Amino acid sequence: MNYEGKVYRPWIEADSFLIQTTLGCSHNKCTFCDMFRDKKFRIRDLDDIFRDIDEARTCFRRLRSIFLIDGNVLALKTDFLLKVLNKITETFPEMEKISLYAGLNDLRRKSIDELKQLKAAGLSKVYTGLESGDPVVLECIGKGLTPEQAKQGMAHAKSAGIEVLISIIFGIGGKERSREHIVATTELLNILQPEELAPMALTIQPGTILAQQVASGEFVQATPMQILEEEKYMLENLEDFKMMYWGDHGNNIETLRGMLPAYRDFFLQKIEYAITNNPVTKKEVLLTSPW
Numbered sequence: 001m002n003y004e005g006k007v008y009r010p011w012i013e014a015d016s017f018l019i020q021t022t023l024g025c026s027h028n029k030c031t032f033c034d035m036f037r038d039k040k041f042r043i044r045d046l047d048d049i050f051r052d053i054d055e056a057r058t059c060f061r062r063l064r065s066i067f068l069i070d071g072n073v074l075a076l077k078t079d080f081l082l083k084v085l086n087k088i089t090e091t092f093p094e095m096e097k098i099s100l101y102a103g104l105n106d107l108r109r110k111s112i113d114e115l116k117q118l119k120a121a122g123l124s125k126v127y128t129g130l131e132s133g134d135p136v137v138l139e140c141i142g143k144g145l146t147p148e149q150a151k152q153g154m155a156h157a158k159s160a161g162i163e164v165l166i167s168i169i170f171g172i173g174g175k176e177r178s179r180e181h182i183v184a185t186t187e188l189l190n191i192l193q194p195e196e197l198a199p200m201a202l203t204i205q206p207g208t209i210l211a212q213q214v215a216s217g218e219f220v221q222a223t224p225m226q227i228l229e230e231e232k233y234m235l236e237n238l239e240d241f242k243m244m245y246w247g248d249h250g251n252n253i254e255t256l257r258g259m260l261p262a263y264r265d266f267f268l269q270k271i272e273y274a275i276t277n278n279p280v281t282k283k284e285v286l287l288t289s290p291w
Contacts, residue, residue, distance in 0.1 A: 001052050005039050008291070009067050010127050012165070012198065012246055013099060016067040017060070019052055020044060021084060025071030027103060029142040030131075031209035032172065032202065035291065036071055043076060050087055057091050064096040074102030074126060078114040085121035095122065102126040104145055104153035107164075115160030125163040125195075128153075133188030134181045137173045142209070147188050154192040165246070166194040170230045171202035171222035171286070178222045182230040186237045193241045197260075199234070200249035201227050203288040224286040225275065228253055232271045235264055251288040253280060 003020050024039030056063060066088055073081070089095055100123070107115070107126065132138055133147055157164045166189070173181025189197065202221070204211050213219035222230070231247070231254070240261045247256030247267070254274050256267045275281060 001055065002048065005070075006035065007069060008035050009069060010165070010198070011249065013065070013067040013127075016065040016097075016099065017056055017063055018067055018069050019049065019056070019084075019088075020070060021049055021068045021073050021081075021100070022070050022076065026075045027072065027144050029144060030129075031141045031213070032131075032169070032205065034205040034208050037207070039070070041071070043080070046080065046083060049084055053087050053091050062094050063092050064094060066092075066095065066098050068098065068100035071101055072103045072106050073100040074106035074110065078110065078117065081118060081123075082121050085118065085123060089122045097124045098122045099125040099127065102128050104128050104130065104150045107153035107156050107162075108149055110156060112156050112159045115156055115162055119160050119162050123162060125165060126157065127165045127167070127198075130166045130185070130188070130192075131169045132172050132181050133185035134173060134177065135184070137177060137181050137184075141172060147184070150188065151191060154194070163195040164192075165196035165198055166192065167198040167200065169200055169202050170227045170252075173222065175220040175222050175226065178226045178230060182233050186234045189234075190237075190239045190241075193239075194243060196244040196246060198246040198249065199231065199252070201251045201253065201286055201288060203251055203290060205290050221285050223281075224253060224278075224283055225281040227286055228271055228275050228278075228281065232268065232275070235260075235267050235271065238264075251286075253278065253286065 004023055009018055022043055024036040024041040026041045028036055088098060130150060131143060135147055138145055168185055204214055210219060243260045245258060245260050254270050
């Protein structure tokens with residue numbers, strides 16, 4: 001395979017084969033993210049993508065799941081992405097799932113008809129970073145997204161029948177805006193009602209704008225206790241819609257994975273136990289590993 005630069009995929013896609021379709025991220029302005037700082041966004045040549053797909057066929061007798069990288073692949077024109085999807089399903093008739101990264105704005109900018117075409121061509125699920133439902137936090141982290149735009153993007157996905165996994169970040173509001181961040185995020189999630197949710201604790205990535213803000217004192221990190229309280233608040237206040245909860249990111253204080261609302265009480269018991277007993281709550285900063 002011809003991979004360029006650092007390669008990322010969600011931990012949930014550990015068993016999926018990766019096909020690099022774009023290079024970098026078309027937004028690439030989030031203050032907390034360094035995933036694609038080493039790349040300028042561009043689209044790979046279609047022939048190169050096809051060659052990788054053909055090569056994968058020679059390597060695997062059966063391949064059931066493919067994840068398209070790099071960043072927001074859904075920013076591609078629909079006709080181009082349809083050619084990629086059709087090539088995958090023609091080459092791998094046994095394919096069960098094709099997923100990719102997308103921004104909620106990418107979903108919003110596609111028409112429902114376009115998204116339905118992509119769904120029919122094999123697109124199963126998109127992974128998208130909401131990070132926060134608080135418009136102040138979204139502005140501060142350079143997300144380029146408003147809550148209203150998030151609602152529009154999710155509505156398009158639901159109308160097209162494309163599943164959406166949303167990621168949020170505990171602690172992204174910092175010490176001073178922890179409460180506002182989690183209240184607004186929970187309220188927005190209750191409107192969006194994604195099929196899957198992947199919450200993770202904030203990691204300060206070296207070399208990012210956020211890392212500079214931490215060093216200067218402009219951004220004061222939320223404490224581990226605040227991070228646990230954010231997760232507790234969210235779990236207590238999410239409405240009873242069916243959703244897979246992937247709370248098992250390596251940087252989270254507690255490892256929680258299961259369906260909501262069925263596992264809500266069990267998750268809350270674990271969070272409440274951690275609040276009372278985990279020594280990390282006595283620390284000022286949660287130490288996490290860069291991606």
